[in-house]
Amino acid sequence: MSPQRLRIFRWKAVGPLLLFLLLLVVLWIVFADRIAREQAESNLSETLGTEVDIASLRIRETDAAVDIGGLAIADPRDRMRNLFEAGTITVDLDPVPLTEKKIVIDEVRLSGLRFLTGRKTAARPADPNSPAGKLLSETRQWARDKFQFPKLALGRIDTVKSLVLHPEQLGTVKAAKTLLGTVDSTRTAFEQGLAALQLKPLVDSSTALAGQLAKTDPKTLGLTGVKNSVTSVQKAIDRIKQAKGRLQTLEQTAKSSLGELQKGLQDVNAARLKDYSFAKGLLQLPSFDAPDIGASLFGEQSTDYFQQALYYAKIAQKYVPPGLQPWNRPGPKRTRLAGTTVEFPKEKEYPRFLLRQGDIDLATGSAAQNTFKASFAGITSQPALLGRPATLVASGRLGGDSPVSVDLSALSRHFGSSPKDSLQAHVAGVSLPAIPFPGLPFSVNPGKSTMGFGFSLAGDRLAGSWEISSNQVSWKADSTRLQSASLVESTVWRVISGLSELQVRAELGGTIDSPTIKVRSNLDEAIAARLRGLVGEQLAKAEQKARAAVDQLVDQQVAALQTKVNDLQSQALARLPVERTQLDGVQQQLETQLRRLAGSAAGGLKLPKL
Amino acid sequence: MLTLLKLLQSLFKTLHSEGTPGQVAAGIVLGAGIGLTPLLSAHNLVLFAAIVLLNVSFGGGMLGMALFTPLGFVLDPVFDRIGLALLNAPGLRALWTDWYNIPLLPYTNFNNSVTLGSLVFWLVSTVPLYFLATWALARYRATYGQRVMNSKFMKGLQASKLYNVYSWFRPE
Numbered sequence: 001m002s003p004q005r006l007r008i009f010r011w012k013a014v015g016p017l018l019l020f021l022l023l024l025v026v027l028w029i030v031f032a033d034r035i036a037r038e039q040a041e042s043n044l045s046e047t048l049g050t051e052v053d054i055a056s057l058r059i060r061e062t063d064a065a066v067d068i069g070g071l072a073i074a075d076p077r078d079r080m081r082n083l084f085e086a087g088t089i090t091v092d093l094d095p096v097p098l099t100e101k102k103i104v105i106d107e108v109r110l111s112g113l114r115f116l117t118g119r120k121t122a123a124r125p126a127d128p129n130s131p132a133g134k135l136l137s138e139t140r141q142w143a144r145d146k147f148q149f150p151k152l153a154l155g156r157i158d159t160v161k162s163l164v165l166h167p168e169q170l171g172t173v174k175a176a177k178t179l180l181g182t183v184d185s186t187r188t189a190f191e192q193g194l195a196a197l198q199l200k201p202l203v204d205s206s207t208a209l210a211g212q213l214a215k216t217d218p219k220t221l222g223l224t225g226v227k228n229s230v231t232s233v234q235k236a237i238d239r240i241k242q243a244k245g246r247l248q249t250l251e252q253t254a255k256s257s258l259g260e261l262q263k264g265l266q267d268v269n270a271a272r273l274k275d276y277s278f279a280k281g282l283l284q285l286p287s288f289d290a291p292d293i294g295a296s297l298f299g300e301q302s303t304d305y306f307q308q309a310l311y312y313a314k315i316a317q318k319y320v321p322p323g324l325q326p327w328n329r330p331g332p333k334r335t336r337l338a339g340t341t342v343e344f345p346k347e348k349e350y351p352r353f354l355l356r357q358g359d360i361d362l363a364t365g366s367a368a369q370n371t372f373k374a375s376f377a378g379i380t381s382q383p384a385l386l387g388r389p390a391t392l393v394a395s396g397r398l399g400g401d402s403p404v405s406v407d408l409s410a411l412s413r414h415f416g417s418s419p420k421d422s423l424q425a426h427v428a429g430v431s432l433p434a435i436p437f438p439g440l441p442f443s444v445n446p447g448k449s450t451m452g453f454g455f456s457l458a459g460d461r462l463a464g465s466w467e468i469s470s471n472q473v474s475w476k477a478d479s480t481r482l483q484s485a486s487l488v489e490s491t492v493w494r495v496i497s498g499l500s501e502l503q504v505r506a507e508l509g510g511t512i513d514s515p516t517i518k519v520r521s522n523l524d525e526a527i528a529a530r531l532r533g534l535v536g537e538q539l540a541k542a543e544q545k546a547r548a549a550v551d552q553l554v555d556q557q558v559a560a561l562q563t564k565v566n567d568l569q570s571q572a573l574a575r576l577p578v579e580r581t582q583l584d585g586v587q588q589q590l591e592t593q594l595r596r597l598a599g600s601a602a603g604g605l606k607l608p609k610l
Numbered sequence: 611m612l613t614l615l616k617l618l619q620s621l622f623k624t625l626h627s628e629g630t631p632g633q634v635a636a637g638i639v640l641g642a643g644i645g646l647t648p649l650l651s652a653h654n655l656v657l658f659a660a661i662v663l664l665n666v667s668f669g670g671g672m673l674g675m676a677l678f679t680p681l682g683f684v685l686d687p688v689f690d691r692i693g694l695a696l697l698n699a700p701g702l703r704a705l706w707t708d709w710y711n712i713p714l715l716p717y718t719n720f721n722n723s724v725t726l727g728s729l730v731f732w733l734v735s736t737v738p739l740y741f742l743a744t745w746a747l748a749r750y751r752a753t754y755g756q757r758v759m760n761s762k763f764m765k766g767l768q769a770s771k772l773y774n775v776y777s778w779f780r781p782e
Contacts, residue, residue: 012663018663101716326703329693331722336648337686339724342697344710 049132087112637670647680693727
């Protein structure tokens with residue numbers, strides 16, 4: 001009996017397999033919208049670092065389109081507020097790139113947009129370990145580290161606080177100690193250099209040679225004796241000349257080192273000035289310079305805007321890398337390890353994501369009330385493939401009775417030599433929220449205002465401006481705290497509460513590592529003048545006290561250091577001329593003897609060439 | 611519960627009499643592919659279809675999947691390193707770039723380090739795994755097989771109606 005032939009295929013399983021595939025199709029039809037909605041919520045939330053909600057999502061497979069309803073993006077910095085809401089979003093997809101798992105949106109239309117709306121429930125905070133969560137905390141920390149504004153809200157300064165300083169707190173002490181070590185090493189180096197010249201043996205031997213020749217009659221030496229004597233004298237003179245050269249080099253080195261020490265003394269004095277400021281800071285004295293007042297009142301508010309802009313610019317830089325290099329990004333969230341997903345962009349191919357054209361139709365309320373148009377284009381995950389920047393342009397008027405006019409433009413260029421993200425916005429007639437003054441018991445409500453905001457990040461260079469202008473401001477004070485307010489606080493309140501106009505402008509510059517900010521307002525000079533008149537005398541006393549406290553700790557050390565530097569200078573500069581004079585003297589003696597030998601032999605002796 | 615019962619049925623039937631050791635081992639190897647790699651990848655659909663359509667032990671496939679899924683979780687960090695090394699290898703960059711831009715291929719998630727690493731690991735281990743499973747199964751049947759088959763537990767399991775469903779996929 002021959003063995004039964006083993007069949008490779010199990011044809012009767014085709015039916016169940018087709019049923020299984022059918023089941024998958026049915027499951028897709030039933031759950032695809034839900035899965036896509038949840039996936040979109042999850043991905044957007046992770047990318048933006050804030051909760052993103054989508055009320056509905058419907059995939060229209062036959063039209064290659066997606067309808068999204070009720071999109072809400074929470075403010076990552078205020079969990080009870082939405083930054084942005086969209087009533088409906090229609091996304092028309094290009095079906096061909098979908099076969100390559102790439103999303104290319106031909107057109108997207110948004111309507112029913114609302115900004116800065118309240119939320120019923122608090123938004124979920126960003127996962128602190130997600131890339132966006134990390135960026136958010138990094139930019140917050142950046143703002144805290146790089147911008148420290150003087151406080152205007154101070155205690156009373158009619159009695160100056162006692163001041164306790166420790167030497168280790170002072171830069172002067174550290175600088176003096178360092179310089180003292182340098183003085184000692186300079187002295188040692190100078191003395192070693194001088195000893196290495198061996199001037200004394202040279203002077204002694206040369207003097208002895210000159211003395212010996214002075215006692216000798218050249219005629220008794222004979223021709224050979226004279227020749228030998230002349231050679232010896234010439235060699236001695238050469239040695240002296242070489243020693244003088246080395247002495248000159250040593251002198252130049254010494255002068256240079258002494259110059260460095262004098263510079264070090266200047267640094268010690270500069271450190272002392274810084275210590276005065278430090279001690280003054282411990283007294284928490286108010287600064288009544290006008291720029292400081294602007295920074296005190298509006299510095300935090302302006303930093304807040306710049307910090308948000310920087311956060312979004314960094315998000316853009318993180319998710320939209322320049323160039324066509326393979327790009328590693330975190331893998332999809334799943335029960336298994338997410339791993340790393342690598343993208344391999346290729347010229348003349350589709351990018352992973354591209355939004356060709358988007359239009360915003362603000363059709364809230366009566367259409368006649370809104371004449372607002374916005375469009376955006378070229379938003380892509382691989383700008384180098386597209387070769388042009390992503391742009392957003394919006395302008396128009398919103399609302400009826402009290403319209404708000406908006407002009408907005410944004411550009412994101414992530415290809416070429418350095419990426420650049422910039423935004424310019426100008427909004428007129430907008431009701432701005434109240435601005436609290438840090439540490440002070442009052443705030444300003446700007447009312448209907450004009451606001452301008454500009455920001456750009458090019459490489460690591462920052463530039464930005466934030467300004468508000470209003471002539472309808474109102475002031476609100478915490479009456480309880482105001483009753484017990486200090487002289488500074490009550491003075492500031494008296495000055496500002498009579499004003500109805502507010503002009504603030506903040507300018508950002510520098511780099512991410514060394515940013516600069518200037519804040520000024522129309523309140524600055526008025527407050528500064530009043531405060532200087534009221535508390536200037538007390539302030540001067542307090543400053544004097546701070547200086548005295550520093551002087552007490554550093555005077556002795558600095559004086560000792562000064563003496564040491566001066567001593568070294570005088571010793572070095574006094575000793576070198578003496579050595580040089582000795583060398584000159586002995587050289588002169590030798591040259592005299594040389595001339596004598598030459599003169600005596602003039603009759604017939606042929607002397608070595610002089 | 612039903613799934614567990616079905617799995618137990620398939621496990622014991624597979625170990626005892628359903629198909630030759632080679633058919634069972636081939637099923638185990640294919641099931642290991644599904645178990646070792648992340649489930650939601652397009653290649654797993656191909657592997658599943660192969661288990662169903664090819665004349666290998668379906669129970670072996672389920673057994674392989676059950677055994678190797680936990681192992682996959684444990685080995686994920688290793689897969690991640692293997693996959694990332696391959697994806698970042700300069701010599702393979704042109705290949706990955708071509709694959710990334712070919713229709714349908716990106717749906718396999720080959721460009722994910724864990725997916726690629728686990729798939730490569732599975733491919734490399736298929737041959738040794740096949741021979742190891744064949745040898746182990748033959749040895750089991752020759753030693754403990756008959757005793758387990760005669761146990762009350764096994765008889766009760768065989769009496770379950772679900773066995774009928776499973777029997778559709780018995781190797782011939």
